[in-house]
Structure formats: structure tokens, C-alpha cells
Amino acid sequence: AQKVTQAQTEISVVEKEDVTLDCVYETRDTTYYLFWYKQPPSGELVFLIRRNSFDEQNEISGRYSWNFQKSTSSFNFTITASQVVDSAVYFCALGETSGSRLTFGEGTQLTVNP
């Protein structure tokens, strides 16, 4: 069975601080897909990044960066110089090979205070 664990339920930081959101996953598939989504108060899930299991290269996009470590089954997300607009719930998700379901973690509520 697939499982995603986001151990941090809530994180509160002050603007301009760096923050890392942790994600640990479990799967028996040899090929799988990892995602991060952002959910602002409006409720819509906004796609941030997708990583395929066979591509362990880390990625940076502006203030966002992702660290994929297959050896520890982790896919962590770092926001550098956080801003108030980054406040949202962030979900890590695991996609199975068949392309159907996504298994989500419980989410991390990030609050960035001015």
C-alpha cells in the first residue's frame, strides 16, 4: 500500500526566513511519481512540482527548491526567504504507476507572519 507522511502539522515562521517541509513516502512500486501541491484558503489545489522516481536530480524554481532522496524515501520542499503569500497548506502526494490515484499526506499548514 502507498503511504505519505508529512510529520509537520503546522509551521509558523517570520517573513524572510527559510522553511523546509518534510515528506516521507512508502511504496512497493519501482516506478512512481511524487508531487507537491499548495492549497490556499480558497481550496483549490495548485500544482507545484512533479518528480519521477527515476530522476533524482534536485530542482530549484525561484525561491522554491526540492530535495528528492530515494535512499531515505523523502521528497522535501524548501522555501527560501518566505513571504506572507506563501501561507497555505502544502500537500505531498505519491502517484502510482497506473496513472490513477494520488495518495496524499495530511498536509502541512504554513503560516508566514509579517
Next chain:
Amino acid sequence: ETGVTQSPTHLIKTRGQQVTLRCSSQSGHNTVSWYQQALGQGPQFIFQYYREEENGRGNFPPRFSGLQFPNYSSELNVNALELDDSALYLCASSADRARQETQYFGPGTRLLVL
């Protein structure tokens, strides 16, 4: 914006009633997935439709059913509503299930069952 639309945005029903939620997929997408998100939790996979056929189902009872139409839009039907069905229902579309394409979410329908 993803181009995925859902209607209605909010809905109030009473226990035992039936409800139909609608989703229009992004142009060019042939796969629609439905998720239920209870308050404070991560989305849970209900089922997926690919080219008008159900492709994968989560741990939801048969009173949760769906349809996909030739234009790839979709409906989620829930019969005999229960109080625990109160949640945010999210629809996601993807370009092609067979290629494990990324799922893009709509704004959701908030259902309250009294």
C-alpha cells in the same frame, strides 16, 4: 488557473438526499479523477474516469458513483447522503492516464450535509 471547472461551488443537503457534482476537464484532457477532502485532512481518492470508463476506485461505498461524457466532462453522484459526506469534493483532470500525466485540480465543491 488550470481550466478545470466545478459546479456548484457550495451545496447544502440533508441526510438521505442525493447529490450530483459536475466537473469540466481542461481542454485536451481525457482523464478525470475525483477526491474527497474532509476538514483538516488530505484529499482521498474516490475514483477515476478514463475515456468514459471507470479506471480505479478508492475505498468508497457503491453509493458513490460517477460518469464521464464523450466531451470528457464528469459527474460525481452520491446517494443516501450521510453526515460524514460533508467535505470538499475536488475534481482533477490529466492529459492521459496511460502516460501518468500530472493531475490539475479544480476549485472544488463544498458539500454540507445536515
